[in-house]
Amino acid sequence: MSEVHSETALNSAYVRTEMLPEQAPPVTAAGPIKWIRENLFSSIANTAMTLISLYVIYVILAAVLPWMVYGIWDAGSLNECREIRDELYGPMDGHGGGVACWAVLVDRWDQLIFGFYPSDLYWRPILAVVIFLTGIAPVLYDSLPRKMLILTAAMPFLCFWLLWGGSIWGPIMVALGFAAAFLVVRQMSAVTGGLWAILLGILALLFLFFDPIQLIANILDWVIGLVGGPDAALSGAWRSVEGLVGGTIFPLVPALSGLLYSILPIEIPAVQSREFGGFLLAVVIGASGIILSMPLGVILALGRQSDLLIIKGFSIIFIEVIRGVPLIVWLFTAQLLLGYFLPPGSNFDLMVRVIIMVTLFSSAYIAEVIRGGLAALPRGQYEGADSLGLNYWQSMQLIILPQALKISIPGIVSTFIGLFKDTVLVVFIGLFDPIGFSNAIRADTDWNGIYWELFIFIGLCFFICCFGMSRYSQWLERKLTTDHR
Amino acid sequence: MKKSVFLGTIAATALVAGAASAQTLAEVQERGVLNCGVTTGLTGFAAPNAEGEWEGFDVAVCRAVAAAVLGDASAVEFVPTTGQTRFTALASGEIDLLARNTTWTFSRDVDLAFEFVGINYYDGQGFMVPRELGVSSALELDGATVCIQTGTTTELNLADFFASNNMSYEPVPIETNAEAQQQYLAGACDVYTTDASGLAATRATFEDPSAHVVLPEIVSKEPLGPLVRHGDNEWGDIARWTLNALIAAEELGVTSANVGEIGASTENPEIRRLLGTEGDLGAMLGLDADWAARAIAAVGNYGEIFEGNIGESTPIGLARGLNAQWTDGGLLYAPPFR
Numbered sequence: 026m027s028e029v030h031s032e033t034a035l036n037s038a039y040v041r042t043e044m045l046p047e048q049a050p051p052v053t054a055a056g057p058i059k060w061i062r063e064n065l066f067s068s069i070a071n072t073a074m075t076l077i078s079l080y081v082i083y084v085i086l087a088a089v090l091p092w093m094v095y096g097i098w099d100a101g102s103l104n105e106c107r108e109i110r111d112e113l114y115g116p117m118d119g120h121g122g123g124v125a126c127w128a129v130l131v132d133r134w135d136q137l138i139f140g141f142y143p144s145d146l147y148w149r150p151i152l153a154v155v156i157f158l159t160g161i162a163p164v165l166y167d168s169l170p171r172k173m174l175i176l177t178a179a180m181p182f183l184c185f186w187l188l189w190g191g192s193i194w195g196p197i198m199v200a201l202g203f204a205a206a207f208l209v210v211r212q213m214s215a216v217t218g219g220l221w222a223i224l225l226g227i228l229a230l231l232f233l234f235f236d237p238i239q240l241i242a243n244i245l246d247w248v249i250g251l252v253g254g255p256d257a258a259l260s261g262a263w264r265s266v267e268g269l270v271g272g273t274i275f276p277l278v279p280a281l282s283g284l285l286y287s288i289l290p291i292e293i294p295a296v297q298s299r300e301f302g303g304f305l306l307a308v309v310i311g312a313s314g315i316i317l318s319m320p321l322g323v324i325l326a327l328g329r330q331s332d333l334l335i336i337k338g339f340s341i342i343f344i345e346v347i348r349g350v351p352l353i354v355w356l357f358t359a360q361l362l363l364g365y366f367l368p369p370g371s372n373f374d375l376m377v378r379v380i381i382m383v384t385l386f387s388s389a390y391i392a393e394v395i396r397g398g399l400a401a402l403p404r405g406q407y408e409g410a411d412s413l414g415l416n417y418w419q420s421m422q423l424i425i426l427p428q429a430l431k432i433s434i435p436g437i438v439s440t441f442i443g444l445f446k447d448t449v450l451v452v453f454i455g456l457f458d459p460i461g462f463s464n465a466i467r468a469d470t471d472w473n474g475i476y477w478e479l480f481i482f483i484g485l486c487f488f489i490c491c492f493g494m495s496r497y498s499q500w501l502e503r504k505l506t507t508d509h510r
Numbered sequence: 511m512k513k514s515v516f517l518g519t520i521a522a523t524a525l526v527a528g529a530a531s532a533q534t535l536a537e538v539q540e541r542g543v544l545n546c547g548v549t550t551g552l553t554g555f556a557a558p559n560a561e562g563e564w565e566g567f568d569v570a571v572c573r574a575v576a577a578a579v580l581g582d583a584s585a586v587e588f589v590p591t592t593g594q595t596r597f598t599a600l601a602s603g604e605i606d607l608l609a610r611n612t613t614w615t616f617s618r619d620v621d622l623a624f625e626f627v628g629i630n631y632y633d634g635q636g637f638m639v640p641r642e643l644g645v646s647s648a649l650e651l652d653g654a655t656v657c658i659q660t661g662t663t664t665e666l667n668l669a670d671f672f673a674s675n676n677m678s679y680e681p682v683p684i685e686t687n688a689e690a691q692q693q694y695l696a697g698a699c700d701v702y703t704t705d706a707s708g709l710a711a712t713r714a715t716f717e718d719p720s721a722h723v724v725l726p727e728i729v730s731k732e733p734l735g736p737l738v739r740h741g742d743n744e745w746g747d748i749a750r751w752t753l754n755a756l757i758a759a760e761e762l763g764v765t766s767a768n769v770g771e772i773g774a775s776t777e778n779p780e781i782r783r784l785l786g787t788e789g790d791l792g793a794m795l796g797l798d799a800d801w802a803a804r805a806i807a808a809v810g811n812y813g814e815i816f817e818g819n820i821g822e823s824t825p826i827g828l829a830r831g832l833n834a835q836w837t838d839g840g841l842l843y844a845p846p847f848r
Contacts, residue, residue, distance in 0.1 A: 104825075107717060132560055141562045299587065361598040455550055455590045455599075465558055465590075467688060468551030469565075470825045474715030476688060 096125030096478075101132065102471035129475050130482055133466050137482070140302015140457055146190075146294065150305050153187040156180055157312065165497065181316065188309065191295040194282035202233040202278045214418075220333075236276050298376040302457035304486060310376070310458075311445040314383040318444070319437075321384065322391025323430075327421065329396055340392070347389035353450050355382040360454040379451055387444040394436035398429035431505045438498035442491045459483045534606050534738070534745035535796055538579055543587045546572035547605040550590040553711035554820040554828075555611050564588045567819040568609040571630055571736050571753060574805040575607060578752045578797060583808035597622055600739060607749055609736040611707075613663070623740040627750035630735055630812075632832035632841055634728035635667050636706035638713060641721050643700060648727035652677040657690050657699035659683075664704055667730040687712065705732055707820065707828060714825040748795050755802035758784060758844040759811035761835050766810040769803050784847045791847060812842065 052058055065075040095114070100106040106126035114124065130137065139147060160180030163173035182196040206229045214222035231237060286292070301309060328340030347355070359378035402425060410420030430437075452461040463479040466472050538544055548556040548568055556566040564572075564586075573583040589605050600608045601623070611633070612618070614626040639645050648671070658665050660683045672679050682699040684690045691712055694702040702709070706728060713719050736753065738746045759765070762781050764772055773785030782788035785806075786799030795801065809815055813835075820828045834840025 103715065136558070136560070136562060141558070297587075299589070357594065360595055361602075452550075453592060453594065455592045455595050457550070457590065461550060461590075464688070465551035468549075468553045468557035469559060470553055470711075470714065471560075473553050473711065473825075474691065476692065 092123070092125050096127040098127045098131060100126065100128035103129070103473070103475050125478050126475060127478055129466065129472050129478055133462070133472070136462055136466070137303045137459055137479075139305050140462070141300040142296060142302070142305060143294070143300065146296065149187045149190070149293075149296075153184040154308070156187070157184055160184075165501075186293075188301075189296055189298070190293045192282065192286045192290070192292045194285040194289075194291070195279075198278045198282040198285070199234075202230070205233065206230045233277050298374045301376060303459055303462055306376075306451070306456060306458050307445070307448045307487075310380055310383055310448045310451065313380045314387055314444050314448075315441050317380075317384040318386075318388035318391055321388035322437075323395055323426065325388060325392035326395035326399060329392065330399060344389045344392050347385055348393070352383070352386050352447055353453060355386055356450055356454050358382070375454070375456065379454070379456065383444060383448070387440055390440045390443075391437060394433050394440055395429060397436065398431075398433035399425065401432050402428055431502075434498050434502055434505075438494055442494055445490060445494075446487060459486070534742045535579065535748060538606055542580060543585050544572065544576040544580065544607065545587045545589055545605045546575070547589045547591045547596055547599050547608040547610055548572065549610045550592055552611060552708075553714075554707065554824065554826045556588075556609075565819070567631065567815060568611060568736075570809040570815040570819065571609040571756075572607065574756055574809045575749055575752045577808035578755075578801040578805040579748060581804055583804075597624070600624065600737065603739075606745070607736055607738055611734040612737060614733045614735050614737075618737075624737045625740055625743075625746045626735045626737045627746055628735050628753040629733040629841075630753060631707065631733075633705045633707050633732035633734050634832075635664050635703060635730040635732065636709050636728055637725040638694075638702045638709045638722055639700060639725065641723050645725065646723075648725045648729070649675060649677075651679065651701060653679065654700040655680045655682055655698070656701045656703055657682045657684055657693050658703055659687070659690065660685065663730070663732075668703055671729040691715070707826075710828050711820075711826045714827060744796060748797065751795060752802070752805050754844040755784060755805055755847070756809070756812045756815065757835075757842050758847060759802070759806045760813040760842075761837065761844065764806055764811060766807055766814060769806045773800075773803060780847055789848075 049055070053062060066072045097106050097109050097113075100109055103126060106128055107123075110124055110126075135144060135147075139150060142150060156176075157180060159173070160177045160183075163169045163171065163177055179200070182200045186193060186196040206226045209229045210222045210226035212222075213225050216222075217225070231240070325340050325344055328336045329344065331337045331340070356379060359382040360375065363373070363378055406424060406428065407420070410424040413420075415423065449458050449460045451458050452464070455461075457465060460483065463483065466479065467475060548564065548566075551557045552566070552568075554566060555568045556564060559565050569588070572586050572588065576586045577583040589599060591599050591605070591608070591610055596608055596610050596612065597618075599605045608624075609630075611631065612626075613633075614629060618624055619626055637648050637651065639651075645651065651672075656668060656679050658668055658681050665681075668679070668681075679701075682693060684693055687704065687708065690702055690704070693699060695716070702712070704712075706724065709724050713722050713724065716722060736749060738749050758780075759769075762778065762784065764781060764784070769785065773782060773787040776782060779788060783791055785803045786792050786801070790799065792799040792801045810818065816828075816830065816833065817823055820826045822829060830838070830840060832841050834842065836843040
């Protein structure tokens with residue numbers, strides 16, 4: 026049969042023996058024209074929509090683009106801007122028309138970025154940002170050498186020292202204090218089990234960073250006050266213990282760093298928190314909040330799933346209370362209520378209070394996002410970990426959390442983006458973040474009446490940061506995809 | 511862990527927090543810096559300039575007190591406060607003096623336990639309308655739409671004024687002064703009402719200020735002044751008499767230019783007492799003899815401060831009006847220095 030067929034094929038002169046070369050598809054069936062035809066003009070309704078959209082886009086751009094592009098960059102005040110504009114483009118109706126006065130950004134650039142930070146020290150925040158980015162790089166990209174994680178651990182203390190300045194021994198002693206607490210937890214967990222080790226670690230921190238004698242005396246005072254006992258008798262006796270041990274030993278960390286400083290004074294000029302402002306403030310609050318709230322959020326999420334009643338109850342109450350109250354209320358609490366609690370002249374500065382509140386707030390959200398991830402894991406994963414003989418911390422660290430966190434990435438990142446944007450709320454407690462500066466700049470007679478230029482600039486900067494975070498999370502999701510979709 | 515530190519701090523500090531001490535002067539002198547609460551930015555009254563230096567009418571009060579107490583007008587830590595945070599900041603001791611165009615009212619003085627040390631600006635609520643409306647008096651505003659900041663005393667004053675004159679109005683609620691300017695310029699309302707100083711500052715920023723008029727009626731009393739905490743009268747006296755010294759200096763013709771030599775050259779005993787070349791007024795305050803001379807040298811007398819920050823030579827262009835010396839028909843009247 027095949028032979029017959031092939032013979033006829035050979036004998037038929039009109040049958041081609043070689044393939045025609047490939048030809049390009051018709052213009053209308055490929056490339057951009059095909060795409061346009063299919064997507065923009067596929068039907069009458071679609072065509073109408075396209076034309077209307079194009080018109081709307083044109084109208085918006087025709088209004089906005091000349092305003093932006095012809096904007097004036099070199100002027101000392103809004104009125105100067107208006108004069109230059111009239112000179113260049115002829116007199117125009119000021120409201121609604123006209124051109125942008127970008128000169129305000131040039132004039133107040135330093136303030137919008139650094140706030141009141143001393144101008145001869147601008148290299149310090151810049152260097153801190155570089156160190157920060159280098160420090161988090163190995164966390165973000167696991168292709169980088171693991172040795173860089175040492176820099177990551179040192180990064181918070183280095184950045185703190187660069188930003189606030191002062192004696193180098195403070196940050197070093199704090200770092201050593203945390204390292205000591207970490208070692209306590211690590212060494213003791215083999216002996217006493219995880220929970221007790223963590224309690225011991227917290228106790229070590231209290232001893233290192235607070236005055237335990239003072240603390241106990243205060244608690245005694247408080248308890249005696251509650252039961253209505255004789256005032257300050259017991260705690261007075263206890264306080265005399267402090268006299269015995271010298272009184273200057275505790276708190277240990279400040280005492281030691283003071284001692285070291287007196288031996289070897291290494292320091293750079295100190296900068297007050299009040300001098301921080303603009304995007305520096307937003308980034309410092311945002312970055313601290315993000316870094317601190319992540320571990321706290323994980324702990325809270327695990328706590329909420331714990332079988333231990335107190336830990337579970339505490340986690341639930343903490344999360345629900347923090348989440349149930351708006352951030353602005355917490356910020357007012359930090360500013361107003363703590364102001365009453367703290368002794369006058371105490372040095373617990375506003376920015377630290379704000380960072381703590383922002384951290385607590387976002388950690389409650391992170392905890393719930395991660396709990397979602399934990400809940401999404403099949404029961405078998407927990408049972409599998411148990412069947413391998415892993416203890417609680419090992420199973421969490423090696424099996425549960427890596428999967429739960431992977432599932433939670435979009436939620437975590439959107440919480441972080443929200444946190445970063447929420448930093449502008451500090452304007453309501455009198456801190457000069459970029460929005461606060463836009464008000465302060467307007468309060469200067471030179472720039473009173475300027476709005477859009479500042480808001481567009483601030484919005485653009487926030488957009489770049491938040492969009493960057495969002496792109497990173499998408500990249501990370503793709504990289505970590507292990508299922509077979 | 512972070513949380514335990516936080517709670518520990520609260521527990522530790524809440525218990526030791528005592529009553530605010532009555533030694534503000536000693537504290538300020540030991541600290542070497544005056545913590546002065548100002549606004550987060552109000553045209554002419556307080557705002558950072560391009561170099562980050564605070565400038566303004568209220569700022570000058572802070573600098574004068576710093577010059578009197580510490581001998582250095584730049585030894586001031588300016589603490590920006592909002593309308594919500596200003597009183598707590600003062601009550602909690604975060605600031606020593608609040609100079610934040612705060613209206614002296616009964617409840618603030620008595621109930622909030624503050625002490626107003628004087629009045630540095632007599633303000634009042636006014637109205638601004640476009641000139642093309644052809645309105646020359648607030649009594650012609652029946653039926654007008656009014657841009658009004660919500661939750662302020664101006665809102666209440668407005669309602670009172672229209673009700674007592676049997677007129678109606680339609681409020682356009684807005685949140686901030688910035689929003690108000692935009693709304694008013696866009697024609698969302700016929701009238702914008704706020705403090706007269708604010709109206710003048712707003713009007714100065716318009717492309718064509720002459721197209722808008724501020725109506726002559728002032729419908730409220732807004733005496734603005736610096737304040738301190740109750741319970742430290744010595745400190746209150748220093749703030750009060752520093753302000754009085756600035757006002758008296760204008761009345762007596764002492765300026766920042768002549769303060770250096772007039773104390774020695776003049777025969778006027780009150781000037782000599784004010785500047786410390788005669789008597790011991792400074793010692794009574796717990797300061798040295800030339801405390802007032804330093805304050806005047808640093809910021810100028812009241813008239814100089816007014817002209818430099820909000821007066822007619824500035825873009826804001828406020829007339830002295832009620833804020834003229836009593837000898838010129840105003841309300842400024844410093845008690846005698848003797």
